[in-house]
Amino acid sequence: MSDDRESERIKPAKQESAPRCPACAAFSHLAAKLLDTQNGKTVRLYQCQCGERIWDD
Numbered sequence: 001m002s003d004d005r006e007s008e009r010i011k012p013a014k015q016e017s018a019p020r021c022p023a024c025a026a027f028s029h030l031a032a033k034l035l036d037t038q039n040g041k042t043v044r045l046y047q048c049q050c051g052e053r054i055w056d057d
Contacts, residue, residue, distance in 0.1 A: 019056075021048035028054055 018027050028046035031053070035042055044056035 018046055019054050021050060021052045021054065023052040024048060024050045026050070028052070 018029060020026065021028050026048055028048040030044060031047040032045040033042055034045070046054040046056070048054070
């Protein structure tokens with residue numbers, strides 16, 4: 001028996017791929033999301049375990 005509501009399930013949001021750290025080549029994690037209100041863009045700040053910070057332009 002199939003459930004008609006199965007197709008209505010909320011799917012998880014697509015995860016953004018984290019950039020690799022230029023210092024150690026490990027994957028960084030998302031540390032902050034900031035909204036640039038002047039031009040309406042979201043800027044992401046990633047941080048690696050080694051301490052390196054990467055800005056999303």
